[in-house]
Amino acid sequence: MKTKLFGSVLAAALFAGVLSGCASNQSAGANASAAQSAGEPSAAAQVKTVNVALESGSKPLSFENDKGEKVGYEVDVLKAVDELIPDYNFNVELVESDATQIGLETGKYVLIGGGLYKTPEREQKYLIPNAINGVSLINIYVNEDDNSIKSLDDLVGKKLVPSxxxxxxxxxxxxxxxxxxxxxxxxxxxxxxxxxxxxxxVSDKQYDALVLPNNLGFTEIKKELGLKVKAVNPPVKINGTYFALAKDQTDLSAKVEQALKTLRENGTLSKLSETWYGEDTIKYFTE
Incomplete structure:
Protein backbone atom coordinates (compact mmCIF):
# COMPACT_ATOMS: atom_id res chain seq x y z
CA MET A 1 0.00 0.00 0.00
CA LYS A 2 2.79 2.43 0.92
CA THR A 3 4.49 1.79 -2.41
CA LYS A 4 1.31 2.46 -4.39
CA LEU A 5 0.59 5.61 -2.36
CA PHE A 6 4.11 6.96 -2.92
CA GLY A 7 3.82 6.29 -6.66
CA SER A 8 0.51 8.15 -6.86
CA VAL A 9 1.94 11.18 -5.02
CA LEU A 10 5.04 11.23 -7.26
CA ALA A 11 2.93 11.06 -10.44
CA ALA A 12 0.74 13.91 -9.23
CA ALA A 13 3.79 16.04 -8.45
CA LEU A 14 5.31 15.40 -11.87
CA PHE A 15 2.04 16.25 -13.61
CA ALA A 16 1.78 19.52 -11.65
CA GLY A 17 5.34 20.40 -12.67
CA VAL A 18 4.54 19.85 -16.33
CA LEU A 19 1.49 22.08 -16.08
CA SER A 20 3.54 24.77 -14.30
CA GLY A 21 6.21 24.64 -17.02
CA CYS A 22 3.61 24.96 -19.76
CA ALA A 23 2.04 27.93 -18.02
CA SER A 24 5.44 29.63 -17.67
CA ASN A 25 6.25 29.07 -21.35
CA GLN A 26 2.86 30.38 -22.43
CA SER A 27 3.28 33.45 -20.18
CA ALA A 28 6.77 34.14 -21.56
CA GLY A 29 5.50 33.74 -25.11
CA ALA A 30 2.61 36.10 -24.46
CA ASN A 31 4.95 38.71 -22.94
CA ALA A 32 7.33 38.49 -25.89
CA SER A 33 4.43 38.80 -28.32
CA ALA A 34 3.09 41.84 -26.43
CA ALA A 35 6.53 43.49 -26.46
CA GLN A 36 6.87 42.98 -30.20
CA SER A 37 3.40 44.33 -30.91
CA ALA A 38 4.29 47.42 -28.81
CA GLY A 39 7.25 48.11 -31.09
CA GLU A 40 9.91 46.85 -28.68
CA PRO A 41 12.68 44.50 -29.85
CA SER A 42 12.27 40.93 -28.62
CA ALA A 43 14.75 39.47 -26.17
CA ALA A 44 16.33 37.54 -29.02
CA ALA A 45 16.70 40.69 -31.13
CA GLN A 46 19.84 42.74 -30.67
CA VAL A 47 19.90 46.53 -30.86
CA LYS A 48 22.39 47.64 -33.50
CA THR A 49 24.35 50.85 -32.87
CA VAL A 50 25.19 52.76 -36.05
CA ASN A 51 27.15 55.94 -36.67
CA VAL A 52 25.32 58.85 -38.31
CA ALA A 53 26.67 62.29 -39.18
CA LEU A 54 25.23 65.80 -39.27
CA GLU A 55 27.01 69.04 -40.10
CA SER A 56 28.70 70.96 -37.31
CA GLY A 57 28.12 74.70 -36.89
CA SER A 58 25.10 74.64 -39.21
CA LYS A 59 22.57 76.65 -37.21
CA PRO A 60 19.77 75.89 -36.75
CA LEU A 61 20.08 72.46 -38.40
CA SER A 62 22.84 70.99 -36.23
CA PHE A 63 25.46 72.55 -33.94
CA GLU A 64 26.90 72.48 -30.44
CA ASN A 65 25.49 74.89 -27.87
CA ASP A 66 27.44 76.65 -25.11
CA LYS A 67 27.23 73.51 -22.97
CA GLY A 68 28.79 71.34 -25.68
CA GLU A 69 25.47 69.61 -26.36
CA LYS A 70 24.43 68.54 -29.85
CA VAL A 71 21.32 70.54 -30.72
CA GLY A 72 19.36 71.71 -33.75
CA TYR A 73 16.41 70.84 -35.96
CA GLU A 74 17.94 67.75 -37.60
CA VAL A 75 19.39 66.59 -34.27
CA ASP A 76 15.88 66.60 -32.79
CA VAL A 77 14.41 64.92 -35.87
CA LEU A 78 16.99 62.12 -35.64
CA LYS A 79 16.22 61.64 -31.94
CA ALA A 80 12.52 61.29 -32.76
CA VAL A 81 13.28 58.85 -35.61
CA ASP A 82 15.55 56.79 -33.34
CA GLU A 83 12.77 56.42 -30.78
CA LEU A 84 10.51 54.91 -33.44
CA ILE A 85 13.13 52.35 -34.55
CA PRO A 86 13.79 50.17 -31.47
CA ASP A 87 16.25 47.78 -33.11
CA TYR A 88 18.69 50.57 -34.05
CA ASN A 89 20.58 53.04 -31.89
CA PHE A 90 21.97 56.20 -33.51
CA ASN A 91 25.40 57.46 -32.48
CA VAL A 92 25.24 61.04 -33.78
CA GLU A 93 28.44 62.87 -34.73
CA LEU A 94 28.78 66.50 -35.84
CA VAL A 95 31.43 66.94 -38.55
CA GLU A 96 32.37 69.31 -41.36
CA SER A 97 30.01 69.26 -44.34
CA ASP A 98 32.54 67.58 -46.68
CA ALA A 99 33.22 64.88 -44.10
CA THR A 100 29.58 63.76 -44.02
CA GLN A 101 29.49 62.56 -47.63
CA ILE A 102 33.03 61.21 -47.55
CA GLY A 103 32.18 59.26 -44.40
CA LEU A 104 29.03 57.87 -45.98
CA GLU A 105 30.91 56.72 -49.07
CA THR A 106 33.74 55.09 -47.08
CA GLY A 107 31.42 53.27 -44.68
CA LYS A 108 32.22 55.37 -41.60
CA TYR A 109 28.60 56.53 -41.42
CA VAL A 110 25.38 54.81 -42.48
CA LEU A 111 23.27 57.99 -42.61
CA ILE A 112 23.92 61.70 -43.06
CA GLY A 113 21.94 64.93 -43.02
CA GLY A 114 22.65 68.57 -43.78
CA GLY A 115 19.48 69.97 -45.33
CA LEU A 116 20.01 67.77 -48.38
CA TYR A 117 17.87 68.14 -51.50
CA LYS A 118 16.90 65.07 -53.52
CA THR A 119 18.87 65.14 -56.78
CA PRO A 120 19.45 62.51 -59.51
CA GLU A 121 23.15 62.44 -58.57
CA ARG A 122 22.43 61.75 -54.91
CA GLU A 123 19.79 59.14 -55.73
CA GLN A 124 22.36 57.32 -57.86
CA LYS A 125 25.01 57.32 -55.10
CA TYR A 126 22.88 56.90 -51.97
CA LEU A 127 19.56 55.60 -50.66
CA ILE A 128 17.19 58.54 -50.20
CA PRO A 129 14.08 57.66 -48.15
CA ASN A 130 10.91 58.79 -49.89
CA ALA A 131 9.88 60.97 -46.95
CA ILE A 132 11.06 64.48 -46.11
CA ASN A 133 12.87 65.24 -42.86
CA GLY A 134 12.14 68.95 -43.28
CA VAL A 135 11.43 71.78 -45.71
CA SER A 136 13.75 74.49 -47.00
CA LEU A 137 12.06 77.68 -48.13
CA ILE A 138 13.85 80.00 -50.53
CA ASN A 139 12.79 83.45 -49.35
CA ILE A 140 13.26 87.04 -50.39
CA TYR A 141 14.29 89.12 -47.37
CA VAL A 142 13.74 92.88 -47.32
CA ASN A 143 13.79 95.75 -44.85
CA GLU A 144 10.67 95.83 -42.68
CA ASP A 145 9.77 99.26 -44.11
CA ASP A 146 9.75 97.96 -47.70
CA ASN A 147 6.42 96.71 -49.06
CA SER A 148 7.31 97.03 -52.75
CA ILE A 149 8.82 93.56 -53.21
CA LYS A 150 6.49 90.56 -53.37
CA SER A 151 8.17 88.20 -55.84
CA LEU A 152 11.20 87.69 -58.09
CA ASP A 153 9.56 89.95 -60.67
CA ASP A 154 9.91 92.84 -58.23
CA LEU A 155 13.68 92.35 -57.96
CA VAL A 156 14.19 93.80 -61.45
CA GLY A 157 16.00 97.10 -61.01
CA LYS A 158 16.73 96.39 -57.33
CA LYS A 159 20.11 96.11 -55.63
CA LEU A 160 20.59 92.56 -54.33
CA VAL A 161 23.08 91.31 -51.76
CA PRO A 162 25.82 89.45 -53.72
CA SER A 163 25.29 85.71 -54.18
CA VAL A 202 19.42 94.69 -45.79
CA SER A 203 18.46 95.99 -42.36
CA ASP A 204 20.83 98.96 -42.87
CA LYS A 205 19.38 99.54 -46.39
CA GLN A 206 22.73 99.06 -48.12
CA TYR A 207 20.88 96.58 -50.31
CA ASP A 208 17.23 96.30 -51.28
CA ALA A 209 16.86 92.54 -50.92
CA LEU A 210 18.48 89.22 -50.15
CA VAL A 211 17.51 85.81 -51.51
CA LEU A 212 18.40 82.92 -49.18
CA PRO A 213 17.09 79.62 -47.77
CA ASN A 214 15.22 79.98 -44.49
CA ASN A 215 17.27 77.31 -42.69
CA LEU A 216 20.37 79.48 -42.19
CA GLY A 217 19.38 80.89 -38.83
CA PHE A 218 17.39 84.00 -39.84
CA THR A 219 15.16 84.03 -36.73
CA GLU A 220 18.09 83.74 -34.34
CA ILE A 221 20.26 86.29 -36.20
CA LYS A 222 17.43 88.80 -36.38
CA LYS A 223 16.82 88.51 -32.65
CA GLU A 224 20.49 88.65 -31.64
CA LEU A 225 21.32 91.68 -33.78
CA GLY A 226 17.97 93.45 -33.50
CA LEU A 227 17.59 93.65 -37.28
CA LYS A 228 14.69 95.21 -39.19
CA VAL A 229 14.32 92.48 -41.77
CA LYS A 230 11.33 90.38 -42.83
CA ALA A 231 10.70 87.47 -45.17
CA VAL A 232 8.39 88.07 -48.11
CA ASN A 233 5.48 85.65 -48.48
CA PRO A 234 4.93 83.41 -50.31
CA PRO A 235 8.38 81.76 -50.60
CA VAL A 236 10.13 81.88 -53.96
CA LYS A 237 10.73 78.13 -53.93
CA ILE A 238 9.88 75.19 -51.67
CA ASN A 239 12.27 72.25 -51.35
CA GLY A 240 11.92 69.10 -49.28
CA THR A 241 15.06 68.06 -47.40
CA TYR A 242 16.12 64.45 -46.86
CA PHE A 243 18.48 62.10 -45.08
CA ALA A 244 20.86 60.04 -47.25
CA LEU A 245 21.93 56.48 -46.43
CA ALA A 246 24.60 54.13 -47.72
CA LYS A 247 23.47 51.84 -50.52
CA ASP A 248 23.67 48.71 -48.35
CA GLN A 249 21.31 50.10 -45.68
CA THR A 250 18.02 48.98 -47.26
CA ASP A 251 16.50 47.81 -43.98
CA LEU A 252 17.36 50.98 -42.08
CA SER A 253 16.30 53.19 -45.01
CA ALA A 254 12.82 51.63 -45.06
CA LYS A 255 12.44 52.08 -41.31
CA VAL A 256 13.67 55.69 -41.42
CA GLU A 257 11.15 56.41 -44.19
CA GLN A 258 8.26 54.99 -42.17
CA ALA A 259 9.37 56.86 -39.04
CA LEU A 260 9.56 60.17 -40.91
CA LYS A 261 6.08 59.62 -42.36
CA THR A 262 4.77 59.00 -38.84
CA LEU A 263 6.48 62.13 -37.49
CA ARG A 264 4.95 64.23 -40.25
CA GLU A 265 1.49 62.76 -39.74
CA ASN A 266 1.49 63.20 -35.96
CA GLY A 267 2.69 66.81 -36.19
CA THR A 268 6.16 66.31 -34.68
CA LEU A 269 7.99 67.74 -37.71
CA SER A 270 5.74 70.82 -37.67
CA LYS A 271 6.40 71.39 -33.96
CA LEU A 272 10.15 71.07 -34.42
CA SER A 273 9.99 73.49 -37.36
CA GLU A 274 8.17 76.03 -35.22
CA THR A 275 10.78 75.59 -32.49
CA TRP A 276 13.82 76.09 -34.72
CA TYR A 277 12.50 78.27 -37.56
CA GLY A 278 9.71 80.20 -35.88
CA GLU A 279 7.07 78.81 -38.26
CA ASP A 280 5.64 75.58 -39.59
CA THR A 281 7.52 75.15 -42.85
CA ILE A 282 6.24 71.58 -43.30
CA LYS A 283 2.81 72.86 -44.33
CA TYR A 284 4.27 74.38 -47.51
CA PHE A 285 5.45 71.06 -48.93
CA THR A 286 3.17 68.94 -51.11
CA GLU A 287 4.25 65.59 -52.59
Whole structure:
Protein backbone atom coordinates (compact mmCIF):
# COMPACT_ATOMS: atom_id res chain seq x y z
CA MET A 1 0.00 0.00 0.00
CA LYS A 2 2.79 2.43 0.92
CA THR A 3 4.49 1.79 -2.41
CA LYS A 4 1.31 2.46 -4.39
CA LEU A 5 0.59 5.61 -2.36
CA PHE A 6 4.11 6.96 -2.92
CA GLY A 7 3.82 6.29 -6.66
CA SER A 8 0.51 8.15 -6.86
CA VAL A 9 1.94 11.18 -5.02
CA LEU A 10 5.04 11.23 -7.26
CA ALA A 11 2.93 11.06 -10.44
CA ALA A 12 0.74 13.91 -9.23
CA ALA A 13 3.79 16.04 -8.45
CA LEU A 14 5.31 15.40 -11.87
CA PHE A 15 2.04 16.25 -13.61
CA ALA A 16 1.78 19.52 -11.65
CA GLY A 17 5.34 20.40 -12.67
CA VAL A 18 4.54 19.85 -16.33
CA LEU A 19 1.49 22.08 -16.08
CA SER A 20 3.54 24.77 -14.30
CA GLY A 21 6.21 24.64 -17.02
CA CYS A 22 3.61 24.96 -19.76
CA ALA A 23 2.04 27.93 -18.02
CA SER A 24 5.44 29.63 -17.67
CA ASN A 25 6.25 29.07 -21.35
CA GLN A 26 2.86 30.38 -22.43
CA SER A 27 3.28 33.45 -20.18
CA ALA A 28 6.77 34.14 -21.56
CA GLY A 29 5.50 33.74 -25.11
CA ALA A 30 2.61 36.10 -24.46
CA ASN A 31 4.95 38.71 -22.94
CA ALA A 32 7.33 38.49 -25.89
CA SER A 33 4.43 38.80 -28.32
CA ALA A 34 3.09 41.84 -26.43
CA ALA A 35 6.53 43.49 -26.46
CA GLN A 36 6.87 42.98 -30.20
CA SER A 37 3.40 44.33 -30.91
CA ALA A 38 4.29 47.42 -28.81
CA GLY A 39 7.25 48.11 -31.09
CA GLU A 40 9.91 46.85 -28.68
CA PRO A 41 12.68 44.50 -29.85
CA SER A 42 12.27 40.93 -28.62
CA ALA A 43 14.75 39.47 -26.17
CA ALA A 44 16.33 37.54 -29.02
CA ALA A 45 16.70 40.69 -31.13
CA GLN A 46 19.84 42.74 -30.67
CA VAL A 47 19.90 46.53 -30.86
CA LYS A 48 22.39 47.64 -33.50
CA THR A 49 24.35 50.85 -32.87
CA VAL A 50 25.19 52.76 -36.05
CA ASN A 51 27.15 55.94 -36.67
CA VAL A 52 25.32 58.85 -38.31
CA ALA A 53 26.67 62.29 -39.18
CA LEU A 54 25.23 65.80 -39.27
CA GLU A 55 27.01 69.04 -40.10
CA SER A 56 28.70 70.96 -37.31
CA GLY A 57 28.12 74.70 -36.89
CA SER A 58 25.10 74.64 -39.21
CA LYS A 59 22.57 76.65 -37.21
CA PRO A 60 19.77 75.89 -36.75
CA LEU A 61 20.08 72.46 -38.40
CA SER A 62 22.84 70.99 -36.23
CA PHE A 63 25.46 72.55 -33.94
CA GLU A 64 26.90 72.48 -30.44
CA ASN A 65 25.49 74.89 -27.87
CA ASP A 66 27.44 76.65 -25.11
CA LYS A 67 27.23 73.51 -22.97
CA GLY A 68 28.79 71.34 -25.68
CA GLU A 69 25.47 69.61 -26.36
CA LYS A 70 24.43 68.54 -29.85
CA VAL A 71 21.32 70.54 -30.72
CA GLY A 72 19.36 71.71 -33.75
CA TYR A 73 16.41 70.84 -35.96
CA GLU A 74 17.94 67.75 -37.60
CA VAL A 75 19.39 66.59 -34.27
CA ASP A 76 15.88 66.60 -32.79
CA VAL A 77 14.41 64.92 -35.87
CA LEU A 78 16.99 62.12 -35.64
CA LYS A 79 16.22 61.64 -31.94
CA ALA A 80 12.52 61.29 -32.76
CA VAL A 81 13.28 58.85 -35.61
CA ASP A 82 15.55 56.79 -33.34
CA GLU A 83 12.77 56.42 -30.78
CA LEU A 84 10.51 54.91 -33.44
CA ILE A 85 13.13 52.35 -34.55
CA PRO A 86 13.79 50.17 -31.47
CA ASP A 87 16.25 47.78 -33.11
CA TYR A 88 18.69 50.57 -34.05
CA ASN A 89 20.58 53.04 -31.89
CA PHE A 90 21.97 56.20 -33.51
CA ASN A 91 25.40 57.46 -32.48
CA VAL A 92 25.24 61.04 -33.78
CA GLU A 93 28.44 62.87 -34.73
CA LEU A 94 28.78 66.50 -35.84
CA VAL A 95 31.43 66.94 -38.55
CA GLU A 96 32.37 69.31 -41.36
CA SER A 97 30.01 69.26 -44.34
CA ASP A 98 32.54 67.58 -46.68
CA ALA A 99 33.22 64.88 -44.10
CA THR A 100 29.58 63.76 -44.02
CA GLN A 101 29.49 62.56 -47.63
CA ILE A 102 33.03 61.21 -47.55
CA GLY A 103 32.18 59.26 -44.40
CA LEU A 104 29.03 57.87 -45.98
CA GLU A 105 30.91 56.72 -49.07
CA THR A 106 33.74 55.09 -47.08
CA GLY A 107 31.42 53.27 -44.68
CA LYS A 108 32.22 55.37 -41.60
CA TYR A 109 28.60 56.53 -41.42
CA VAL A 110 25.38 54.81 -42.48
CA LEU A 111 23.27 57.99 -42.61
CA ILE A 112 23.92 61.70 -43.06
CA GLY A 113 21.94 64.93 -43.02
CA GLY A 114 22.65 68.57 -43.78
CA GLY A 115 19.48 69.97 -45.33
CA LEU A 116 20.01 67.77 -48.38
CA TYR A 117 17.87 68.14 -51.50
CA LYS A 118 16.90 65.07 -53.52
CA THR A 119 18.87 65.14 -56.78
CA PRO A 120 19.45 62.51 -59.51
CA GLU A 121 23.15 62.44 -58.57
CA ARG A 122 22.43 61.75 -54.91
CA GLU A 123 19.79 59.14 -55.73
CA GLN A 124 22.36 57.32 -57.86
CA LYS A 125 25.01 57.32 -55.10
CA TYR A 126 22.88 56.90 -51.97
CA LEU A 127 19.56 55.60 -50.66
CA ILE A 128 17.19 58.54 -50.20
CA PRO A 129 14.08 57.66 -48.15
CA ASN A 130 10.91 58.79 -49.89
CA ALA A 131 9.88 60.97 -46.95
CA ILE A 132 11.06 64.48 -46.11
CA ASN A 133 12.87 65.24 -42.86
CA GLY A 134 12.14 68.95 -43.28
CA VAL A 135 11.43 71.78 -45.71
CA SER A 136 13.75 74.49 -47.00
CA LEU A 137 12.06 77.68 -48.13
CA ILE A 138 13.85 80.00 -50.53
CA ASN A 139 12.79 83.45 -49.35
CA ILE A 140 13.26 87.04 -50.39
CA TYR A 141 14.29 89.12 -47.37
CA VAL A 142 13.74 92.88 -47.32
CA ASN A 143 13.79 95.75 -44.85
CA GLU A 144 10.67 95.83 -42.68
CA ASP A 145 9.77 99.26 -44.11
CA ASP A 146 9.75 97.96 -47.70
CA ASN A 147 6.42 96.71 -49.06
CA SER A 148 7.31 97.03 -52.75
CA ILE A 149 8.82 93.56 -53.21
CA LYS A 150 6.49 90.56 -53.37
CA SER A 151 8.17 88.20 -55.84
CA LEU A 152 11.20 87.69 -58.09
CA ASP A 153 9.56 89.95 -60.67
CA ASP A 154 9.91 92.84 -58.23
CA LEU A 155 13.68 92.35 -57.96
CA VAL A 156 14.19 93.80 -61.45
CA GLY A 157 16.00 97.10 -61.01
CA LYS A 158 16.73 96.39 -57.33
CA LYS A 159 20.11 96.11 -55.63
CA LEU A 160 20.59 92.56 -54.33
CA VAL A 161 23.08 91.31 -51.76
CA PRO A 162 25.82 89.45 -53.72
CA SER A 163 25.29 85.71 -54.18
CA UNK A 164 27.89 82.96 -53.87
CA UNK A 165 29.27 82.22 -57.37
CA UNK A 166 27.60 79.14 -58.89
CA UNK A 167 25.68 78.52 -55.66
CA UNK A 168 22.03 77.56 -55.46
CA UNK A 169 20.74 81.14 -55.26
CA UNK A 170 23.00 82.28 -58.11
CA UNK A 171 21.64 79.44 -60.26
CA UNK A 172 18.05 80.28 -59.28
CA UNK A 173 18.43 83.93 -60.29
CA UNK A 174 20.29 83.01 -63.47
CA UNK A 175 17.48 80.62 -64.44
CA UNK A 176 14.94 83.42 -63.87
CA UNK A 177 16.85 85.73 -66.22
CA UNK A 178 16.96 83.05 -68.93
CA UNK A 179 13.19 82.59 -68.65
CA UNK A 180 12.53 86.35 -68.65
CA UNK A 181 14.77 87.98 -71.29
CA UNK A 182 12.80 91.21 -71.02
CA UNK A 183 13.00 91.31 -67.20
CA UNK A 184 16.57 90.97 -66.02
CA UNK A 185 17.60 90.82 -62.37
CA UNK A 186 21.03 92.35 -61.75
CA UNK A 187 23.13 89.56 -60.26
CA UNK A 188 26.39 90.26 -58.44
CA UNK A 189 28.60 87.67 -56.75
CA UNK A 190 30.80 87.67 -53.71
CA UNK A 191 32.44 85.17 -51.37
CA UNK A 192 33.28 85.24 -47.69
CA UNK A 193 30.22 87.28 -46.67
CA UNK A 194 28.71 85.86 -43.49
CA UNK A 195 24.98 85.16 -43.31
CA UNK A 196 24.66 87.68 -40.46
CA UNK A 197 26.34 90.41 -42.52
CA UNK A 198 24.02 89.68 -45.44
CA UNK A 199 20.94 90.23 -43.30
CA UNK A 200 22.49 93.28 -41.63
CA UNK A 201 23.15 94.93 -45.00
CA VAL A 202 19.42 94.69 -45.79
CA SER A 203 18.46 95.99 -42.36
CA ASP A 204 20.83 98.96 -42.87
CA LYS A 205 19.38 99.54 -46.39
CA GLN A 206 22.73 99.06 -48.12
CA TYR A 207 20.88 96.58 -50.31
CA ASP A 208 17.23 96.30 -51.28
CA ALA A 209 16.86 92.54 -50.92
CA LEU A 210 18.48 89.22 -50.15
CA VAL A 211 17.51 85.81 -51.51
CA LEU A 212 18.40 82.92 -49.18
CA PRO A 213 17.09 79.62 -47.77
CA ASN A 214 15.22 79.98 -44.49
CA ASN A 215 17.27 77.31 -42.69
CA LEU A 216 20.37 79.48 -42.19
CA GLY A 217 19.38 80.89 -38.83
CA PHE A 218 17.39 84.00 -39.84
CA THR A 219 15.16 84.03 -36.73
CA GLU A 220 18.09 83.74 -34.34
CA ILE A 221 20.26 86.29 -36.20
CA LYS A 222 17.43 88.80 -36.38
CA LYS A 223 16.82 88.51 -32.65
CA GLU A 224 20.49 88.65 -31.64
CA LEU A 225 21.32 91.68 -33.78
CA GLY A 226 17.97 93.45 -33.50
CA LEU A 227 17.59 93.65 -37.28
CA LYS A 228 14.69 95.21 -39.19
CA VAL A 229 14.32 92.48 -41.77
CA LYS A 230 11.33 90.38 -42.83
CA ALA A 231 10.70 87.47 -45.17
CA VAL A 232 8.39 88.07 -48.11
CA ASN A 233 5.48 85.65 -48.48
CA PRO A 234 4.93 83.41 -50.31
CA PRO A 235 8.38 81.76 -50.60
CA VAL A 236 10.13 81.88 -53.96
CA LYS A 237 10.73 78.13 -53.93
CA ILE A 238 9.88 75.19 -51.67
CA ASN A 239 12.27 72.25 -51.35
CA GLY A 240 11.92 69.10 -49.28
CA THR A 241 15.06 68.06 -47.40
CA TYR A 242 16.12 64.45 -46.86
CA PHE A 243 18.48 62.10 -45.08
CA ALA A 244 20.86 60.04 -47.25
CA LEU A 245 21.93 56.48 -46.43
CA ALA A 246 24.60 54.13 -47.72
CA LYS A 247 23.47 51.84 -50.52
CA ASP A 248 23.67 48.71 -48.35
CA GLN A 249 21.31 50.10 -45.68
CA THR A 250 18.02 48.98 -47.26
CA ASP A 251 16.50 47.81 -43.98
CA LEU A 252 17.36 50.98 -42.08
CA SER A 253 16.30 53.19 -45.01
CA ALA A 254 12.82 51.63 -45.06
CA LYS A 255 12.44 52.08 -41.31
CA VAL A 256 13.67 55.69 -41.42
CA GLU A 257 11.15 56.41 -44.19
CA GLN A 258 8.26 54.99 -42.17
CA ALA A 259 9.37 56.86 -39.04
CA LEU A 260 9.56 60.17 -40.91
CA LYS A 261 6.08 59.62 -42.36
CA THR A 262 4.77 59.00 -38.84
CA LEU A 263 6.48 62.13 -37.49
CA ARG A 264 4.95 64.23 -40.25
CA GLU A 265 1.49 62.76 -39.74
CA ASN A 266 1.49 63.20 -35.96
CA GLY A 267 2.69 66.81 -36.19
CA THR A 268 6.16 66.31 -34.68
CA LEU A 269 7.99 67.74 -37.71
CA SER A 270 5.74 70.82 -37.67
CA LYS A 271 6.40 71.39 -33.96
CA LEU A 272 10.15 71.07 -34.42
CA SER A 273 9.99 73.49 -37.36
CA GLU A 274 8.17 76.03 -35.22
CA THR A 275 10.78 75.59 -32.49
CA TRP A 276 13.82 76.09 -34.72
CA TYR A 277 12.50 78.27 -37.56
CA GLY A 278 9.71 80.20 -35.88
CA GLU A 279 7.07 78.81 -38.26
CA ASP A 280 5.64 75.58 -39.59
CA THR A 281 7.52 75.15 -42.85
CA ILE A 282 6.24 71.58 -43.30
CA LYS A 283 2.81 72.86 -44.33
CA TYR A 284 4.27 74.38 -47.51
CA PHE A 285 5.45 71.06 -48.93
CA THR A 286 3.17 68.94 -51.11
CA GLU A 287 4.25 65.59 -52.59
Missing amino acids: TPNGGIFNLLTAYNKEHPDKQITITTGEGISVADRFKS
